[in-house]
Structure formats: C-alpha cells, structure tokens
Amino acid sequence: KAGVTQTPRYLIKTRGQQVTLSCSPISGHRSVSWYQQTPGQGLQFLFEYFSETQRNKGNFPGRFSGRQFSNSRSEMNVSTLELGDSALYLCASSLEALGTDTQYFGPGTRLTVL
C-alpha cells in the first residue's frame, strides 16, 4: 500500500506570492491533517479535514487555508507569503478522525520564501 505522498517536495517562492501544496493520503484514509515544522517552533498543527470538512484548526492566520476533495486528497494554500512561512509542511493521514487512529506522515514539502 502506497504511503502518504506530497507534491511538490521542494518549492521556492518570493514574498507576497501564494502557494498551493498537495497531499494524497493512504488509500482508504479519510482524515488529513497538516502541520508546519520550523527549527524554532517545531511541529505545529495547522488544520484537519475529514470528509471534505474542516474538523479542527490551529492558531495560524487566515492566510493559511485548506480543503479536501471527495477522494480525500487535500490541498493547503498560503497567500501573501512572508519570510517566516519558510518551513517543512507535513501532511498526515489516518483512517478516521478518531482519537485512537494512527497518523501516517508524508515526506513533506520544503517551502523557502525569499
């Protein structure tokens, strides 16, 4: 069974631009969560989607948004990029949106904002 895939793996943007990152969960998984990882802040929760609905949201500004499609694939969008948005963005999928489900992480998208 294929793991979580994320595209692109690397991305370079400039301040003010916007970016869209994609995540394909493990086949059959319906919950997708997004995390931002930076050296200073570690891994921080962005949001979680289940059955095309946002179920949970972290403390990030409205420039960060996401969506989930009927096939459970998810995208996240960051508008008006800032230097501080440079980070590794990780997607994780789980079978259901239950507290006991194991989350499986993708390899991440490394975003660099210049």
Added chain:
Amino acid sequence: TQLLEQSPQFLSIQEGENLTVYCNSSSVFSSLQWYRQEPGEGPVLLVTVVTGGEVKKLKRLTFQFGDARKDSSLHITAAQPGDTGLYLCAGRGETSGSRLTFGEGTQLTVNP
C-alpha cells in the same frame, strides 16, 4: 493550550551507551506517540501509549507513559549509530480529535 516539554534538546553519545529522553506536560493526554524523523523525511511512528503506567518495549527501546498520563519517557539501551535521528513525542488531547501536540524534539547523535 496543551504544551509538551521535551528534554534534552540535543544528545550526543558514544555507541553502546544508554540514554533517556523525557516528555512532560501539565495537561492530561488520552494517548502519547513517539516518532523518529530522518532529515528530509516525515516523522515515522515508533509507538503509541494509551494507559497510565503503560510500558512498551520495541527491541532496545523502552517507552513509558506516566501514571497520570501527563508525561512519558523513551529509554534506549546500547545505542547504535543507526539510532541517530530526531525523536519527537506527540500527545493527543482528550477532546482534540486527530490533532497532535508535539514536543520540541530531541536530536540524537550516536557516534561509532
């Protein structure tokens, strides 16, 4: 807001030594996971502990969940260079669904 304090942040040891990584919080977690992350990759789950006082062993790794479900530890016996990596603890709150709160991570280097 639930916080997880992980220590130490950096650990450099010689092959064959033992080590312990700690993860502490003032909050109660319904479960706690330990992950290991290699450079350029996403975290890989090592273990999930759910019951207070639970101890799980994975070869040379021993994981413990505190009785009050507020803290956890990871003990590695006879560390090997292949154990090198970033170790992360992550807690799931009782009402947070799939949301994980991560510790800052422990960068472990095992020198041959």
